[in-house]
Amino acid sequence: xxxxxxxxxxxxxxxxxxxxxxxxxxxxxxxxxxxxxxxxxxxxxxxxxxxxxxxxxxxxxxxxxxxxxxxxxxxxxxxxxxxxxxxxxxxxxxxxxxxxxxxxxxxxxxxxxx
Amino acid sequence: xxxxxxxxxxxxxxxxxxxxxxxxxxxxxxxxxxxxxxxxxxxxxxxxxxxxxxxxxxxxxxxxxxxxxxxxxxxxxxxxxxxxxxxxxxxxxxxxxxxxxxxxxxxxxxxxxx
Numbered sequence: 001x002x003x004x005x006x007x008x009x010x011x012x013x014x015x016x017x018x019x020x021x022x023x024x025x026x027x028x029x030x031x032x033x034x035x036x037x038x039x040x041x042x043x044x045x046x047x048x049x050x051x052x053x054x055x056x057x058x059x060x061x062x063x064x065x066x067x068x069x070x071x072x073x074x075x076x077x078x079x080x081x082x083x084x085x086x087x088x089x090x091x092x093x094x095x096x097x098x099x100x101x102x103x104x105x106x107x108x109x110x111x112x113x114x
Numbered sequence: 115x116x117x118x119x120x121x122x123x124x125x126x127x128x129x130x131x132x133x134x135x136x137x138x139x140x141x142x143x144x145x146x147x148x149x150x151x152x153x154x155x156x157x158x159x160x161x162x163x164x165x166x167x168x169x170x171x172x173x174x175x176x177x178x179x180x181x182x183x184x185x186x187x188x189x190x191x192x193x194x195x196x197x198x199x200x201x202x203x204x205x206x207x208x209x210x211x212x213x214x215x216x217x218x219x220x221x222x223x224x225x226x227x228x
Contacts, residue, residue: 004157042220043158043204056215091157102148103216105157 002026004106006092012112018080021109024073025094033103034067034077035091043091049075082113116141118207120219127195128227135190135222137205146208147188148216149179153201161203164188175199200226 005024013019025032033048047057049069057067064083069075079086089110093103117140127133139145146165150158162173169181179190188205202223206216 043218045215048215093158102160102163103158105150105159107155107157 004092004094004104006090006106006109008109009107010110010112012114013082014114015083016081017113018078019082019086019111019113021077021090021092021111023075023077023092023106025075025092026104027073029094029096029104030072031095031097031101031103032069032075033093033095034075035093037089037091037108038087046077082111084113087111087113116145116207116217118205118217118219120203120205120222122222123220124223124225126225126227129197130194133190133192133195133199133224135203135205135224137188137190137219138186139188139205139207140186141207144183145188147179147181148206148208149173149177149188149190150204150206150218151175151201152204152221158204161190195224195226197226197228200224 004026007022031050034046035043036046037043044059046059047067048055052069065079067077089108091105091108093105095101095103119138121136148163149161151161152158161177162171162179164171164181172178177192179188181188202221204221205219208216
């Protein structure tokens with residue numbers, strides 16, 4: 001298995017631009033999680049899906065952030081417009097079921113907003 | 115609400131020395147507990163987990179952790195540290211319900227000196 005795949009691995013953009021991060025979960029996994037990691041705040045859960053349905057988006061910082069999961073093998077996290085304070089590493093993780101199970105993390109997308 | 119505390123931000127040990135990383139959790143029922151490791155520039159990798167049963171759990175790379183309910187702790191140990199163990203270590207707790215969410219600690223960065 002290829003594991004969780006994220007793209008791009010690195011993204012540099014200017015303030016105000018739209019940023020789209022992509023994630024392909026492990027095949028057969030029903031739950032998908034988006035995290036943000038910064039030095040100041042550590043690892044924060046932004047949103048998670050179960051069977052392609054958003055279950056909890058209370059961690060999404062503000063309306064500039066949106067996430068979709070159109071099918072079981074693909075999810076996006078979009079920031080529009082981006083701001084310098086959005087600079088962070090964004091991780092996608094997946095797990096087998098909606099109950100507590102091991103989450104498998106992707107390599108992350110390092111985002112820098114200038 | 116659940117919470118996880120990792121009291122040590124940064125620990126330095128000599129290669130070959132023993133290691134113990136501390137983790138305390140706050141949760142009303144029996145917690146589901148995890149330790150993850152993050153190497154520089156990488157995603158998080160599961161080291162071990164505790165769901166029930168034997169309170170001493172073995173993980174990969176020679177790590178083990180002991181669940182102590184009376185102390186609300188789940189400390190990670192390794193008898194002899196290798197230089198390749200230098201990384202950041204995260205403790206996490208899940209509620210075992212239908213949510214599948216994990217709460218992560220802030221992490222402990224481990225440095226290994228020759």
